[in-house]
Each structure stands twice: as C-alpha cells, then as structure tokens.
C-alpha cells in the first residue's frame with residue numbers, strides 16, 4: 211500500500227531518484243524504522259555516509275552542543291570546530307592542508323580547481339585532468355565530465371572541457387593520454403558507484419610513479435573509500451601510495467553533510483580569494499566531523515570495518531556454492547559487491563526489502579553493501595541469512 215508521503219513526493223519532487231517504496235522516519239545504529247513502524251537492517255548506510263550508524267551518540271551529542279553554541283558564521287571569521295577538524299585530519303593523513311565544503315562533488319571541484327591552479331603556476335598552463343572510465347566523481351557539470359560514465363554524460367552534452375576518460379586499472383592508458391596539457395590524474399582507489407571495482411595491486415603505485423615522472427599531480431577521490439570504509443582510515447594506506455590531493459565527504463560527518471579537499475603543502479597553491487564557500491567548514495558540520503573522526507580513531511573503527519568486512523565477504527563467497535548465478539563477490543572492508551550472471555539485482559533488492567534488509571542495486575546485475583562500520587558479525591549473519599532467503603525465493607530465473 212502506498213503511503214501519503216510517497217504520493218506527495220511524486221507530486222512535488224523532481225523525478226531524479228528511483229526510490230525504494232519506503233518512507234524512513236527513525237534510525238539507530240544499523241537499523242532504521244519506516245512510517246508504519248517496521249524495522250529494517252540497513253546495509254545501504256546512506257550510500258556509505260552513516261559510517262558510525264544512525265544517530266550515533268557521539269555525533270548526536272556534538273551536534274546538539276554545537277547547535278546551541280554557534281551554527282554558522284561565514285569564513286570571514288575563524289571558528290574553532292573547523293580548526294580542530296582540520297588538525298585532526300592532517301595529523302592522521304599524509305596531507306598537510308585542508309579546505310572544507312559541503313559535498314563530494316564540491317570537494318572534487320575544489321581539487322580540480324587546485325590542480326588547474328598548480329598547472330597555471332608550475333606546468334605552463336596545463337589544465338587537463340585524466341580520469342577513469344566507470345568512475346564517479348559527482349553530479350556538477352565538471353564532475354559529470356570527469357566521471358567516465360556515458361549514462362551520466364549523454365543528457366548534458368556539451369560538457370565542460372578538460373577531462374580525459376581512460377580505461378580504469380590500466381597505467382598504460384594514463385601514460386598514453388598524458389600530454390603537456392595534463393596537470394593531474396584523478397582516481398578512486400576502489401570505484402564505488404561504478405560497481406566496487408578493485409584495481410590490481412600495482413595500479414595506484416604505477417600511476418603515482420608516472421605522476422612523479424611527469425611532474426603532474428595525483429588526486430585520489432576517497433569520498434566513498436575514505437573514513438574507514440575500506441578497513442584503513444584512508445584506502446591509499448593499503449596501496450603504499452600517497453596522493454598529492456585527496457577528497458573526502460560521505461562518511462566524514464557521520465551523516466551530516468561535509469566535504470573536504472586535502473593537499474600536500476607543495477600542491478596547496480590557492481591564494482586568498484581564489485576559492486571559497488559560504489557554508490563550507492561551518493561549525494555545525496565540523497563539530498559532527500570532529501566527533502566522527504575522533505570516535506573512529508579512539509575505537510579503531512576502520513580496523514573493525516576491515517575485520518567484519520573480511521567475515522562478510524567470506525560468508526558471501528560461501529553462498530556461491532549454493533547459488534551458482536552469483537558470479538563474483540568483491541570488496542574492501544565494508545564496501546562490498548555481489549555480482550550475478552543476469553540482471554536480477556532489482557528483484558533481489560525487493561526480496562531483501564520484504565524480509566527486512568536494505569541493500570543497494572549498484573548495477574542491473576550487482577548489489578552493493580555499505581553498512582555502518584560499527585556493525586559486528588551478528589549483524590552480518592542476520593543480513594546473510596536474509597539474503598540467502600531472498601536469493602532462494604527470487605533469483606533463479608534471470609529477469
């Protein structure tokens with residue numbers, strides 16, 4: 211039965227989202243409740259945003275205190291939560307400086323502007339950025355051009371110039387595309403929205419070496435992979451490379467919107483007035499970010515994501531025996547995908563929903579799981595149990 215909220219949404223909201231017919235009203239930990247009082251185990255996690263689960267006490271307390279203290283001032287002034295979060299990020303990453311904004315796309319826009327600024331200053335005006343096919347960097351026009359996915363690009367042609375999309379996981383393709391006009395390479399360490407695509411071991415190191423050889427910048431978009439999602443605070447730590455610029459958003463605010471551009475000192479080439487934001491770095495969002503990151507560091511949350519993620523992946527792998535139409539299970543930490551031999555992800559998602567589990571259909575033939583990083587093996591067991599039932603019931607015929 212359709213609830214009123216969903217009818218009203220269809221009447222008033224732009225038709226941009228292909229929503230699950232579920233109106234959520236509350237959340238706690240890894241569970242959410244709908245407007246009819248039914249509970250669900252949430253393995254969508256706000257699209258990898260709810261890193262500490264829903265309404266985590268540490269985040270809720272920090273936001274509550276800050277909302278009664280100071281919400282927003284503009285960046286004409288210094289504010290304390292912004293500085294505290296910037297310091298904590300720098301101390302726990304390989305980067306030296308931070309700029310805050312409000313979303314992932316905005317963080318990547320900032321990163322590309324920074325790379326162009328660097329190109330103007332040090333690379334004879336080089337401005338092109340090499341990105342990967344299948345990548346996802348956001349929804350602004352420039353980030354649509356950066357994201358190598360035709361379905362996001364076609365409706366909006368012509369796109370802003372200055373992006374070259376090359377094959378992912380192929381260093382030679384990057385080398386072949388590098389001309390004197392190129393100022394940077396921008397990649398996701400693991401492609402998230404593209405289907406949880408994991409590169410071979412030498413890829414990021416190979417790209418790093420090439421960027422060094424050419425004197426161009428290496429930008430890592432860790433908007434989805436960062437903040438503990440893949441089992442370390444940042445994914446680059448697992449690949450033995452350091453980016454010159456890194457972008458964060460999604461999990462950074464524990465559910466509150468915030469994005470960040472981080473850069474090495476030598477790449478921090480903005481001068482006052484060259485970039486900015488009204489809301490970016492506001493005390494409220496930064497208090498949430500600080501509480502989230504501090505909790506993660508104090509409680510080894512990334513480690514938990516790695517350990518529980520390995521358990522989850524092994525349980526999903528075991529399912530391949532019983533369900534031969536599962537062709538691959540892949541993931542890092544708690545960023546995990548299950549790929550099927552046919553386009554059954556829609557019906558599996560619906561069957562999971564019926565049984566109280568929320569999952570994400572990342573492609574017609576693949577599910578993506580992004581549960582909170584604080585879950586334990588018991589919650590994994592529960593999710594796997596529901597998924598098994600869902601697959602038994604629905605998935606044999608390929609729709």
Ligand SMILES: *Cc1c(COP(=O)(O)O)cnc(C)c1O
Nearest residue numbers: 313314315346347348402433434
């Ligand atoms: C989600 C995502 C973005 C875009 O973030 P928004 O906050 O939706 O603008 C960019 N890059 C990656 C890797 C993402 O996963």
